[in-house]
Amino acid sequence: MENFRQTYLRLCKDGGVKPQESVVVQLQESRTAHSSRLDLRGLSLSPDTCSALASALQQDTVFTELLLSDCMLSEESAKILLTGLFENTTVKVLDLKGNNLRSVGAEVLGSLLATNRTLRRLVLEWNGLGMWEEAFSLFCDGLASNNTLVELDLRNNQINHQGASQLALALRRSGTLQELDLRWNNVGLLGGRALLESLQKNKSIIQLQLAGNNIPSDILKALEQITRHNTERQSSLRENHSKTQVLSKEIQSLKEEKGRQFLSLMETISKQKEEMGRSNRSTCVQIGQLQETLTERKMAINALTAKVQMTEAALALAEQKNQSMGDLLSRLKAEKEEQREQQIRLRKKEEEESALREGKLQREIQNLMERNGQLRNKVEETERRCKSQQQQIFELKQKLTNSTAELKMRLTQTEDRLETEKRRSKQVLEDVESLHQKEVEHLNRHLEESERALQERIFKLEAQRIQLEEELSKAKAASVTEKVQAGEELGRTIAQVRQEEQEHVTSLEEKLRSVRSSMQEMQLRSSQQKQTISELQAKNSQQSVEMDGLRRRIDELQQELSGKDQEKVAEVSRVRVELQEQIGFLQAERTAQEGLKAKISALERELKVISSNHREVLLDRESEKSSLLEKLRLKEAEIQRMREDEAHRASCLQSAVLAYTQGSPVGHYCSPNK
Numbered sequence: 001m002e003n004f005r006q007t008y009l010r011l012c013k014d015g016g017v018k019p020q021e022s023v024v025v026q027l028q029e030s031r032t033a034h035s036s037r038l039d040l041r042g043l044s045l046s047p048d049t050c051s052a053l054a055s056a057l058q059q060d061t062v063f064t065e066l067l068l069s070d071c072m073l074s075e076e077s078a079k080i081l082l083t084g085l086f087e088n089t090t091v092k093v094l095d096l097k098g099n100n101l102r103s104v105g106a107e108v109l110g111s112l113l114a115t116n117r118t119l120r121r122l123v124l125e126w127n128g129l130g131m132w133e134e135a136f137s138l139f140c141d142g143l144a145s146n147n148t149l150v151e152l153d154l155r156n157n158q159i160n161h162q163g164a165s166q167l168a169l170a171l172r173r174s175g176t177l178q179e180l181d182l183r184w185n186n187v188g189l190l191g192g193r194a195l196l197e198s199l200q201k202n203k204s205i206i207q208l209q210l211a212g213n214n215i216p217s218d219i220l221k222a223l224e225q226i227t228r229h230n231t232e233r234q235s236s237l238r239e240n241h242s243k244t245q246v247l248s249k250e251i252q253s254l255k256e257e258k259g260r261q262f263l264s265l266m267e268t269i270s271k272q273k274e275e276m277g278r279s280n281r282s283t284c285v286q287i288g289q290l291q292e293t294l295t296e297r298k299m300a301i302n303a304l305t306a307k308v309q310m311t312e313a314a315l316a317l318a319e320q321k322n323q324s325m326g327d328l329l330s331r332l333k334a335e336k337e338e339q340r341e342q343q344i345r346l347r348k349k350e351e352e353e354s355a356l357r358e359g360k361l362q363r364e365i366q367n368l369m370e371r372n373g374q375l376r377n378k379v380e381e382t383e384r385r386c387k388s389q390q391q392q393i394f395e396l397k398q399k400l401t402n403s404t405a406e407l408k409m410r411l412t413q414t415e416d417r418l419e420t421e422k423r424r425s426k427q428v429l430e431d432v433e434s435l436h437q438k439e440v441e442h443l444n445r446h447l448e449e450s451e452r453a454l455q456e457r458i459f460k461l462e463a464q465r466i467q468l469e470e471e472l473s474k475a476k477a478a479s480v481t482e483k484v485q486a487g488e489e490l491g492r493t494i495a496q497v498r499q500e501e502q503e504h505v506t507s508l509e510e511k512l513r514s515v516r517s518s519m520q521e522m523q524l525r526s527s528q529q530k531q532t533i534s535e536l537q538a539k540n541s542q543q544s545v546e547m548d549g550l551r552r553r554i555d556e557l558q559q560e561l562s563g564k565d566q567e568k569v570a571e572v573s574r575v576r577v578e579l580q581e582q583i584g585f586l587q588a589e590r591t592a593q594e595g596l597k598a599k600i601s602a603l604e605r606e607l608k609v610i611s612s613n614h615r616e617v618l619l620d621r622e623s624e625k626s627s628l629l630e631k632l633r634l635k636e637a638e639i640q641r642m643r644e645d646e647a648h649r650a651s652c653l654q655s656a657v658l659a660y661t662q663g664s665p666v667g668h669y670c671s672p673n674k
Helices: 002-014 023-031 049-059 074-083 103-113 133-145 161-173 187-198 217-280 287-422 429-488 494-549 551-662
Strands: 038-041 065-067 093-095 119-124 151-153 180-181 205-209
Touching: 002 023, 002 217, 023 038, 038 093, 049 074, 074 103, 103 133, 133 161, 161 187, 187 217, 187 429, 205 217, 217 551, 287 551, 429 494, 429 551
Parallel strands: 038 065, 065 093, 093 119, 119 151, 151 180, 180 205
Antiparallel strands: none
């Protein structure tokens, strides 16, 4: 611990960086507490501090746990600090919660998992690894090549169905990961299917948490069942391993006892040989004692016969034990048959429940189809309203054309009157010029004001059109997302889909109301334009009265009014051009309404496609159900076979132990073909 602190301070000094006091305090506390944990949670680490820590972690191997949660590491700091763990051989727990790791962090984590061989637990909660698909795929590649990681926490990392598919590919290749936490992401239906397919090949995952991922309940149940099978399998393997260890220990103890017995027998044989030699040497001297030795030998023979009888009794007991073991095996077989019958009953119940669920799903689909019909009727009503609005716009256009024609007629009439009055208004040219200039300025101002008002109205209409297009696009996106969610959460969120459809219908009705209000505003504006036109007509009548009074003065000013006439012709042509532009704007609005109609038809087509997708999803569910039933059957057959193999192995081991204890060969109790 002291060496790590000294190396950190030395590296900061060599790099010309001031060591952070918070880091030094944490190192001091861990040194005083003699702890193997480096706790830097909640500290803001600079890139220089991260580089010094990375170099220290490469040189000194002290800590087994490195806690860096809520440190708000930048991309550069995270890259520097994680590269320091590539060659580390002591850190087993790494906590990077709440550091907003993204693309660079995901890539460095992938390379860390690919190179590090000591990390056992990795916490990555509250990060954004799933936002970049390429970086997350590199992270999944590193996870697939890792053979030491046991626990992985990926909560709240914005992982979508594509990231879940990449993670599923990594889980197929991983053989050591046991606990995976994916809560509060956006895995969805497709991601759940990918994880289900990967876990069918992965036998190491015993705990998988998927709350808050919009995954249907049937897929969650299938995943839970697979993890349960994995836990049972690992527990059975551990039990078998413990049993084999116990049996091996017993066999070893029996071997040791047999060896001791053999050594004792060899010692007794050597002693007997020595005694025989002594007896041979003393035969010449002790001939009289042969009778005694013979009697002793008879006694030994009698003892041997007694021992033989004892061994025969032991053999009889062993046969009785074998018979009891056979009875136990028959009982186990009967229990297995009962378990099979129970599994068959459970399977029948599950099939009945699945049939009931299918009926419920079909009813819900019929309800959805009826709602789609209602929506189509509402769309038709909106089309009718749009057609009525188009007719109103056409009538307004006709009124505008009529008003323009009337204005043109009046302009021609005024021109004729001016021509007749020019001959009479030559004497009072100066007075008329001043009056005429004032009138022209007044008309110009009025025309400019009318142009500005029309331009403002045109801009407002364009803004309304853009708003309507945006609302339709939003409605389209909302409908697409709603249908996707309905496809993913068909079993769980039908009520929510109903509420969303009702809200969508109300929003469409509100939009239609807004369109009606806009049409009413257009009508009000057209009435205002009519009023302005009537005002212009009154002004023209007033001007005609004034011109009647000034006919005498215009005769003398005919030559100078010729230029003024040309200017008036230019102004009239400009007014005509402006009217044509207004007509063009109205035609553009009409085309925009036709575009809205086309969008409504596109929405109808999308509704048809969504209904067809619903049918395809139902067919996929049925196929998945059949495949799951087939897989369950295969798994049950495999489990039954494994149980039979384990029972046979246990019987073989027991027979081998009995044979070894009794001194008989193993081949009589376990068939060689097994």
